[in-house]
Amino acid sequence: MASHSEDALRLYVDSQFCSPYAMSAFVALQEKKLPFELITLDLAAKKNHEKDFTEKSLTQRVPTLLHGDFSLSESSAITEYVDEVFEGPALYPKDAKQRARARQVQAWLRSDLMAIRVERNTQVIFYGKKFAPLSEAALAAAQNLFFVVETLLPVGQENLFGEWSIADTDMALMLHRLVQHHEAVPARLVEYAHHQWQRASVQQWLQQGRPVL
Structure with missing residues (x-):
């Protein structure tokens, strides 16, 4: 873990390790092979609204990355910053058009598909939680997701x-x-999702100790 030097990296994430955005920032740091301190916040207890954190995080959300005395929240901003500032494997495509497309994908995933995000929250992935069948809105969102991929x-x-x-x-x-809720997903996309899940950086996030719900 990094010491609290002027260049130290600290990443604030949710204590349940369920935030998809915290996972994205965590994976980015792991892919760059950067030493960092991982700090958890209990969002249910509103720890992200306490003064100690609000002085560090402009939007009072996780993930928040501290790089020395510089702080940054919002996951795609963090991953872009990490890619631009630190050497190591690239987090984005080298080609400008493909890099822009990758950023478009990130923005879209964070701003659309709300019915999926609500009806299949990430407790499905990290806790094996089961929910009611998808609504018509969520089924339509799923078809949109499949089309894009x-x-x-x-x-x-x-x-x-x-x-x-x-x-x-x-x-x-x-x-x-x-996929993990056993919905109908095209086989090619299931294979793609499973392949991505095998990356060492992703596995390190999956293996974090999670409290009982």
Whole structure:
């Protein structure tokens, strides 16, 4: 773990390790092979609204990354910052158009598909929770999700943009909300989601100790 030097990295995440956005930031740091301190906050107890944290996080949300005396919240901002500032494996495609597309995917996953995010929250993935059948709105959102992935994912390829990018982790997590609840998902997309789940950085997040709900 990093010491609290002027260049130390600290990542604040939720204490249940359920936030898909915290996972994205965590995976980014792991992929860059950067030492960092992982700090958990109990969101149910509103610890993110206490003064100690609000002085660090502009939006009072997790994930929040501290790099020395600089703090940054919002996961895609964090992953872009980490990719630009630190050496190591790229988190985004090298080609400008594909890099823009990867960022588009991240923005879309964070702003759309609300019915899936509500009806299949990430407790499905991290706690094996079961919910009622999907609503018509969620089924329509699922078809939209499948269309986007099938359009972007070349046949026979394992990643959306050739080499792995952080957008693959984010996309796979959205798919796993359905896959792990045993919804009807096209086989090619199930294979893609399972492949992305095998990355060492993802497995490290999956293996975090989670409190009982």
